[in-house]
Amino acid sequence: MFQSRTMTAIVCHGPKDYRVESVGRPEAGRRELVLKIDACGICASDCKCWSGAQMFWGGQNPYVKPPVIPGHEFFGRVDQIGEEAAEHFGVAVGDRVIAEQIVPCDKCRYCRSGSYWMCEVHNIFGFQKQVADGGMSEYMRIPQTARVHKIPEEISLEDAAIIEPLACAIHTVNRGDVQLDDVVVIAGAGPLGLFMTQIAHLKTPKKLVVIDLVPERLALAKSFGADVVINPREEDPIEIVRGLTEGYGCDVYIETTGVPAGVTQGLEIIRKLGRFVEFSVFGAETTADWSIIGDRKELDIRGAHLAPYCYPVAIDLLQRGLVTSKGIVTHHYGLKDWDVAIDKAYGLDSIKVLLRPGYGSDAAG
Secondary structure (H helix, E strand, O other): OOOOOEEEEEEEEEOOEEEEEEEEOOOOOOOOEEEEEEEEEEOHHHHHHHHOOHHHHOOOOOOOEOOEOOOOEEEEEEEEEOOOHHHHHOOOOOOEEEEOOEEOOOOOHHHHOOOHHHOOOOEEOOOEOOOEOOOOEOEEEEOOOOOEEEOOOOOOHHHHHOHHHHHHHHHHHHHOOOOOOOEEEEEOOOHHHHHHHHHHHHOOOOEEEEEOOOHHHHHHHHHOOOOEEEOOOOOOHHHHHHHHOOOOOEEEEEEOOOOHHHHHHHHHHEEEEEEEEEOOOOOOOOOOOHHHOOOOOOOEEEEOOOOOOOHHHHHHHHHOOOOOOOOOEEEEEOHHHHHHHHHHHHOOOOOEEEEOOOOOHHHHO
16 A cells, blocks of 8 residues: 655744644654654643743754654554564554653663653754654654553543643652642643642642632632632632631642742742742743742742653553543644644633644645
């Protein structure tokens, strides 16, 4: 059967310069796979990269290396297996799989010590041309150092498509070291915040509080187990949380808004000796009074990056029905509808937007 040597893909050429193009279809080299993509989510970091955020495009050697196919929230089926790849990855043609976001070098001090998600080279799918082209395409090459996981067939398309952000949420909540008597505050009820809400609820803290500006997202957070939801346009989060904690403040604050106000709010709302977990990708710098961290509260500030060792946990939780994408995945688009999809993902009337090759106008075309 003849297979075309080209495919449709979204190609990033620069900030706000993403194009639907026909490009060469990837081939699997030694210990490599090619996936036929089923779906790829648009992440908040994709939106910020598209809009030109400094962390992606700043400096003389920007992190993004265009022209590159974006997308790191992908999954698909094994379409082609290179030499030794079946044994290397433990997969067969037709298997439903996902690869973790990062393509580790497997040579630096972090990779060698098991901390591969902090790889010094730090190529992530969707940001470096050829080395790590992403999943907003019909097909995608998986390099030999990728971390690949099988996805059970009974997991729905929408649930499979959110394994990456769910795994990030698991890692972030784990970094908070949530205890049974903790009051936990999650700032931001976007896709990540809503997954964090579900995971934090499974930890059964004393109180789980979610803060967001969008009423529909707060309603979802409530349905996912939040005890208290707060819209800061209508109520004072600091006053409410202090009221829940005899005036002390929350034990754990998880910041996932991606805006500076989420940080400064957290420094005020958290108790002395509390645990502040920062996950977001920011589009602007944050200014804060750092004496709060040391001199006044002796806070434990913890970062959370990617999802090390959490993909199998995410897959297991989805398979057991303990977490869900329902209500979070709100929109589906074909690749040819990129302009509509990124506009929808950038706004507040969506939560998680999926790109699906062959969907909608793709099929019509």
